[in-house]
Amino acid sequence: MAALAFPDPPLTDGVVLLRPWRDDDAAQRYAGFADELCQRFSWSRVEPVTEADVAGAYARDERARLAGESLNLAVADAARPERVWGAASVYDVAAAEQRAAVGYWVAPWARGRGVATRSLRLLAGWAFDVLAVQRLELTCGPDNAASARVAQRCGFVREGVLRSHIPFKGARRDTMIFSLLPGELLLS
Structure with missing residues (x-):
């Protein structure tokens, strides 16, 4: 599979900027x-995340990008690109099936501003246009109401609950699954 190229120019709506991670973003x-x-x-x-986990993420992200499996981007303030607000990723890229998944997280200092919604809209639009996917999936825990609201604001349709879906914190966790097809992305 071909490497995934970083969006060039980086994705932005004038408020958020999705750009490659930089070494100086680690803290x-x-x-x-x-x-x-x-x-x-x-x-x-x-066990909680450590600084070593984050440091190792840069190499893991790059290996996955070069393998065509995923692309992990920093979500930054468009006016001050050095300020990181979170992350957005496209992963589980299955080019032959024209399918991929998307995910995100937002730092506490950036919550309540629509950062996740804006980021998801940008990344989903890019995945449809550049990766030519015909189905985007988004998953979250059933108790993650904020993430479910973000998905629905962007037009994702809740398909159901995958019972005992993934190993999570020493047990197994159910997962809500959402999907988005071309033409369904809500931009407002």
């Missing part, structure tokens, strides 16, 4: 992802 990436909500909903391991 913000750790601080944002180490937050209680990110750990509750997005970190599957029992």
Whole structure:
């Protein structure tokens, strides 16, 4: 599979900017992802995330990008691109099936501003246009009401619950699954 290219120019709506991660983002990436909500909903391991986990993410992200499997982007303030607000990714890219998944997390200092919704709209539009996917999937825990609202604001349709879907924090967790097809993306 071919490597996934970073969007060039980076994706932006004038408020959020989706750009490649930089080495000097590490402290913000750790601080944002180490937050209680990110750990509750997005970190599957029992032990908390460490700075070493974040440092290792750069190499894992690049290997997955070069393999054509995923693309992980920093979500930054468009006016001050050095300020990281979170992350957005397209992953589980199955080019032959024209399918992929999307995900995101938002740092506590950026919540309540529509950052996740804006980021998801940009990334979904890019996935349809550039990756030519015909189906985007989004998953979240059944108790993650905020993430479900973001998905629905963008036009994703809730398809159901995958019971005992993934290993999560030493047990198994159910997962809500949403999908978005071409022409369904809501831009407002």
